[in-house]
Amino acid sequence: MRKVVSRDGTTIAYRKAGEGPPIVLLNGAFRDHTIFDQLVPELTSSCTVYAYDRRGRGESGDSPAWSVEREVEDLAAVVEEAGGEAVVFAGSTGANLALHAARAGLPITKLALHEPYFRTGDHPLPPADCLDVIRGLLAEDRRGEAAEYYLGRMLGLAPEVIAEWRRAPLWATNEANAHTLVYDVTLCGDFRLHPEQLAAIRTPSLVVCSDGTSDWLRDAALATAAALPGGWGMRLPGSWHRVHTDILGRVLAGFATT
Structure with missing residues (x-):
């Protein structure tokens, strides 16, 4: 794997493949870049794909002084490697991180999110502790x-x-x-969607969910799309917390290149 050094000195590992506009893939809880092994081939004919291990996973390093800001800096380092600006696709809690990065002003040309972790409406919050x-x-x-x-x-x-x-x-x-x-x-904060925070994000944004996911994940995706000034939502065929890879690949490739 290739390596880039984040602002605090932590080494971040990534794979690069394909040709075309750069798109950075950002994983959610538990996972490293390998979660995208089936998605990457669907994108490489249209995009240059950067799939990286978030800090503490895979071949990336870590630091005791973790913070949301450090993870945003990691993404910034990969985007810089991609030429200084890029489309970002992020799923689950990785989508929450991508929203933090967009609010921080990272040069994200377009933002694609899959089922960010928020609780909306009457859906119960996780335990307070x-x-x-x-x-x-x-x-x-x-x-x-x-x-x-x-x-x-x-x-x-x-x-x-x-x-x-x-x-x-x-x-x-x-x-x-x-x-x-x-x-x-920690990235999820109080787990609630705060539209006033997302209103500051002017990046063109696509928020997708699957037709087989949980009600709370679907509602979170639709509410996120509605809260983003440049956002729109799309419901795609899939299962729980997962969109069929071939369909997701076509949608992302079209979004990144138009």
């Missing part, structure tokens, strides 16, 4: 329990679904990256 619970579990090295807590209490997955996740090969990655859950939960 969720960040403290996750920190406590991690302090005792109960990484698997921290991952289960996040999936159950914060994403609303049923126990039997979490049990299936535990049996899957990807669970080892969930545990390995469990410490970064603190980062993602």
